[in-house]
Amino acid sequence: MIKISNLSYYYQMPHKERIVALRDVNLSIEKGEFVAVLGPNGCGKTTLSKHLNALLIPREGTVQIDGLLTKDVSNLWKIRQKVGYVFQNPENQIVASLVEEDVAFGPENLGLDPSEIKERIQKSLEFVGMLEFARWEPHFLSAGQQQRVAIASVLAMEPEVMVLDEPTSMLDYAGRKEVLDIICKLNKEKSVTVVFITSFVEEAIRADRAVIMQNGKIFEQGYPKEILSNPTELRELGINPLPINELAVSLSRSGLDISPSMLTIQEMVKSLCSLS
Amino acid sequence: MFLELKNVYFSYMKGTKIEKPVLKGINMSVKEGEIVGIVGPTGSGKSTLIQHLNGLLQPDKGKVYVKGRAVGETIRPGRIRKDIGLVFQFPERQFFEETVFDEVAFGAKNVGIGSEELENRVSISLSMVALDYNRIKDRSPFSLSGGEMRRVAIASVLAMNPEVLILDEPTSGLDAKSREEIIRSLKALREENSLTVIWVSHEMDEIASIAERLIVINEGEIALDDIPEKVFTHADDLKKMGLGIPQITLLMIELANKGYKVPSNIFNLEEAKTVLLNCFKS
Numbered sequence: 001m002i003k004i005s006n007l008s009y010y011y012q013m014p015h016k017e018r019i020v021a022l023r024d025v026n027l028s029i030e031k032g033e034f035v036a037v038l039g040p041n042g043c044g045k046t047t048l049s050k051h052l053n054a055l056l057i058p059r060e061g062t063v064q065i066d067g068l069l070t071k072d073v074s075n076l077w078k079i080r081q082k083v084g085y086v087f088q089n090p091e092n093q094i095v096a097s098l099v100e101e102d103v104a105f106g107p108e109n110l111g112l113d114p115s116e117i118k119e120r121i122q123k124s125l126e127f128v129g130m131l132e133f134a135r136w137e138p139h140f141l142s143a144g145q146q147q148r149v150a151i152a153s154v155l156a157m158e159p160e161v162m163v164l165d166e167p168t169s170m171l172d173y174a175g176r177k178e179v180l181d182i183i184c185k186l187n188k189e190k191s192v193t194v195v196f197i198t199s200f201v202e203e204a205i206r207a208d209r210a211v212i213m214q215n216g217k218i219f220e221q222g223y224p225k226e227i228l229s230n231p232t233e234l235r236e237l238g239i240n241p242l243p244i245n246e247l248a249v250s251l252s253r254s255g256l257d258i259s260p261s262m263l264t265i266q267e268m269v270k271s272l273c274s275l276s
Numbered sequence: 277m278f279l280e281l282k283n284v285y286f287s288y289m290k291g292t293k294i295e296k297p298v299l300k301g302i303n304m305s306v307k308e309g310e311i312v313g314i315v316g317p318t319g320s321g322k323s324t325l326i327q328h329l330n331g332l333l334q335p336d337k338g339k340v341y342v343k344g345r346a347v348g349e350t351i352r353p354g355r356i357r358k359d360i361g362l363v364f365q366f367p368e369r370q371f372f373e374e375t376v377f378d379e380v381a382f383g384a385k386n387v388g389i390g391s392e393e394l395e396n397r398v399s400i401s402l403s404m405v406a407l408d409y410n411r412i413k414d415r416s417p418f419s420l421s422g423g424e425m426r427r428v429a430i431a432s433v434l435a436m437n438p439e440v441l442i443l444d445e446p447t448s449g450l451d452a453k454s455r456e457e458i459i460r461s462l463k464a465l466r467e468e469n470s471l472t473v474i475w476v477s478h479e480m481d482e483i484a485s486i487a488e489r490l491i492v493i494n495e496g497e498i499a500l501d502d503i504p505e506k507v508f509t510h511a512d513d514l515k516k517m518g519l520g521i522p523q524i525t526l527l528m529i530e531l532a533n534k535g536y537k538v539p540s541n542i543f544n545l546e547e548a549k550t551v552l553l554n555c556f557k558s
Binding site for chain 1: 317318319421422423448449450451452453454455456478480481518519520522523524526527530531534545548549552553556557
């Protein structure tokens with residue numbers, strides 16, 4: 001679905017200064033996959049995500065979406081219909097003064113039939129659990145609810161790929177859980193390919209694959225359990241390991257017969273109980 | 277008592293049809309040198325509360341005391357702002373100067389600090405948040421990383437030489453590395469300068485590791501006010517409020533529910549390790 005080959009990108013600053021954001025990145029993402037991209041601020045993860053719907057065009061290398069080169073301007077609209085993008089802050093994305101109008105914005109621009117638009121509004125809002133707020137003004141909603149509306153607005157375009165750039169970073173605990181559950185549901189029930197940018201390990205463990213970025217390059221990729229369970233390495237990269245994982249490592253070092261790579265409370269409870 | 281709120285009530289848009297009561301009878305106090313965490317879900321009144329602590333808002337009913345003096349009666353609200361520094365949420369959004377030096381100096385300059393002393397204060401404040409004065413002073417504040425910007429914003433409040441530092445979600449939107457930088461600088465700051473720190477957050481794992489005392493606000497009232505160990509014995513109440521609970525605490529609760537004899541209010545990794553080794557290593 002997505003093929004990134006030898007992608008490099010730099011931001012051009014005044015006085016001919018260049019800030020290199022991506023260095024020779026190669027990454028393929030299959031249709032229906034849920035990929036989490038992690039890394040500290042400034043590692044290039046947002047720059048990478050903006051290449052996926054041609055918000056940025058490679059300085060070197062190529063990005064292909066379903067075989068379409070993002071470099072080719074004539075592909076632009078097709079690519080943007082295939083790839084939906086959810087920004088970090090829903091306030092940057094919500095354009096209308098009523099929730100349902102915001103969700104209608106995309107489908108209207110696709111030139112769809114009014115009856116089809118109505119149906120899509122209904123379905124998308126229902127999917128994110130916000131149907132009862134259809135006639136609310138977005139600024140009266142909580143941040144988590146606003147982010148769910150932003151997701152519904154993108155969903156109404158029926159994209160094949162959804163790219164989300166740290167969609168939970170402005171949210172509190174309850175809001176975070178709301179949004180994360182929706183994203184998983186999107187992937188599992190609608191088979192939308194998901195590229196999820198985050199700086200929290202906790203949010204990446206539900207993905208099929210995790211990709212860790214550092215300094216504009218892909219540092220490591222693999223199953224979340226495999227690459228997100230080394231607290232020392234994560235800390236060095238500037239990523240906070242999960243407390244449960246740190247505890248597992250520390251207990252296993254002290255001679256307790258449990259796996260040091262556990263990431264969830266359930267796993268930990270299960271293996272502790274099996275000891276006694 | 278250093279800071280004290282007695283029976284404080286406050287409503288937004290008071291006297292209108294859409295009047296919204298936000299604080300409903302708050303009683304709390306903070307001792308000198310204490311580090312207090314204020315937690316609560318979004319919309320619980322945390323930010324409104326801290327604006328009462330430095331005189332930006334004044335109660336509809338009840339009183340705020342700073343070192344025994346009633347704000348608005350025996351001391352002007354404007355006067356206490358020098359002693360009680362408030363770092364807003366996303367403070368870097370208020371940057372407007374061309375250099376880091378000017379940004380940090382702005383507040384102190386406005387209260388009439390002379391140029392020599394000013395340079396001294398800016399340099400000390402930047403070093404307090406672990407930034408190198410010479411390397412950073414001439415840079416544009418907008419060219420810094422997220423974590424650096426946040427620390428410059430904190431330094432600009434420190435340059436006023438406050439006795440109390442109030443921070444509204446000082447790590448939100450930052451990655452792990454920048455978060456740790458902020459937490460480390462603030463811990464050091466407090467130990468070396470005996471500052472009183474009030475830290476507002478909804479990150480339970482984070483605040484549990486920093487604060488000596490937690491005040492939990494829910495729907496404009498104080499729900500809990502105790503040391504973290506005691507606060508986490510109310511895990512069910514915290515969950516109902518939509519607050520997260522530290523992972524380690526959740527693990528202990530699960531194990532206790534299964535009949536293991538472990539205390540269910542631990543949030544610290546080392547403590548958990550000791551308890552679990554005792555319980556499971558036979």
